[in-house]
Amino acid sequence: SLGPQNPSSPTQEEVWRINCGNTNSDYTDTNGNWWMKDEGFTSLYRWGYSNGTPASTTNTILGTNLQPVFQTCRWGGTNMSYKIEVPNGNYQVKLMFTETYWNQTGKRVFNVAIEGSTIWSYLDIFSWSGGKFKALELTTNVNVNDGIMDITFPQIFNDNACISGIEIKVNTVSNDAFLEFVQKKMFWYFWNEANPQTGLVKWGENNWATGYGDVSSIASNGFALSIYTIAAQRGWITRD
Numbered sequence: 721s722l723g724p725q726n727p728s729s730p731t732q733e734e735v736w737r738i739n740c741g742n743t744n745s746d747y748t749d750t751n752g753n754w755w756m757k758d759e760g761f762t763s764l765y766r767w768g769y770s771n772g773t774p775a776s777t778t779n780t781i782l783g784t785n786l787q788p789v790f791q792t793c794r795w796g797g798t799n800m801s802y803k804i805e806v807p808n809g810n811y812q813v814k815l816m817f818t819e820t821y822w823n824q825t826g827k828r829v830f831n832v833a834i835e836g837s838t839i840w841s842y843l844d845i846f847s848w849s850g851g852k853f854k855a856l857e858l859t860t861n862v863n864v865n866d867g868i869m870d871i872t873f874p875q876i877f878n879d880n881a882c883i884s885g886i887e888i889k890v891n892t893v894s895n896d897a898f899l900e901f902v903q904k905k906m907f908w909y910f911w912n913e914a915n916p917q918t919g920l921v922k923w924g925e926n927n928w929a930t931g932y933g934d935v936s937s938i939a940s941n942g943f944a945l946s947i948y949t950i951a952a953q954r955g956w957i958t959r960d
Contacts (some may be wrong), residue, residue: 734890736804738767740816740883741774741792749786755885758794763868764908767804772796775882777820777853784855786885790818795882802871802886807901809893810863815871816885817856819845830881833872834862842877861891867901907951910944 730752739747739755747755761768772794781790794800813834822828825847832840839860849856862869869888873881913922913933920936921944952959 734893736767736806736886736888738802738804738886739789739792740769740794740802740885741776742788743774747788749789755789758792761803763803763805764905764912768802769794770799770801770803772800775820779820779853781818782851782854783849786816786855789816789885790855791820791884793818793820793882793884795880796873797880798873798876800873800881802883804869804871804886804888805867805901806864806869806888807893808865808867808897810861810891811869812859812889812891813862813869813871814857814859814885814887814889815883816887817843817845817849817858817882818854818884819849819852822846822879823852826878828879828882829877830873831875832858832881833870833874834860835864835870836872838874845882867904903950904956907947907956910940910947911951911957914944 733753735753737753737755738758740758742755743758746757749755756767758774759766759768761770773796774792774794776792778791781787784790815832819828823846825844827846829842829844831838832843839862840858843858845856846852871883871886909925910921913925914920915936919941921940922933923935923937923940925933948957951957
C-alpha cells in the first residue's frame with residue numbers, strides 16, 4: 721500500500737482530469753485540483769492515450785487560468801484516442817482545446833466522438849475559440865455502459881485533431897455500479913499478479929518501485945481462491 725493519497729480535488733469531487741500532451745509531470749492548478757500527466761492507456765492500470773504526438777507552446781493562452789493545460793496538446797489522426805475506465809453511469813465531460821499553430825479558420829477541422837457517437841462535428845478550434853492562442857472548452861453529458869469512456873476523432877477534414885485537456889465529473893453512478901467497478905479491479909489484481917507456474921499471488925505491488933512485490937503469502941492466496949469463484953460466477957473469466 722502507498723498509504724493515504726492526496727485527493728484529486730480539495731472539494732473531494734468525483735473527477736478525472738488529464739493534461740493532454742504534458743508527458744513530464746502531474747499538475748496541480750490554482751484551485752488545488754490535480755491533473756494527471758499524459759500517459760499511454762493500459763487497461764487496469766492507466767487512463768490515457770493511444771497514438772498521437774505531444775506538443776507544447778510557451779505563449780500565453782487567453783481566456784483561462786489553466787495555462788499548463790492549454791499550453792500542451794496531443795495531436796494525431798483518426799487512430800488517436802483516449803480511454804478512461806470508470807464505473808457505469810452518467811458523466812459530465814469537458815474537453816479543452818486551443819489552436820497554437822494555425823492563424824486562420826478552416827486549417828484544422830475534425831469531428832469528436834464520445835462513446836462512439838459524434839458529439840461535435842467540423843470542430844475548427846481557431847474559429848470556435850475566436851482566434852489563435854485562445855482557450856476553448858466544450859461540455860456534454862455522456863452515459864457509460866461498458867466500464868470505459870472512449871474519446872475518439874473519427875473524421876479529420878484538414879490537418880490533424882488535437883486536444884489539450886479532459887475533465888470528467890460524475891453526474892450519477894449507482895452504488896451497485898461503483899461496487900462492480902471496484903470489485904472487478906480488485907479481482908484483476910489477484911488474477912494478473914499470480915505466478916503462472918505456481919499459482920502463488922503477490923502479497924502486494926507498487927507500480928513505482930522496481931523489484932517490489934516478489935513475495936507471496938498465504939493470505940493473498942486465500943483471497944485469490946475465493947475471488948476466482950466469484951469472478952467465474954459473474955462472467956469475468958470462464959469456469960474452465
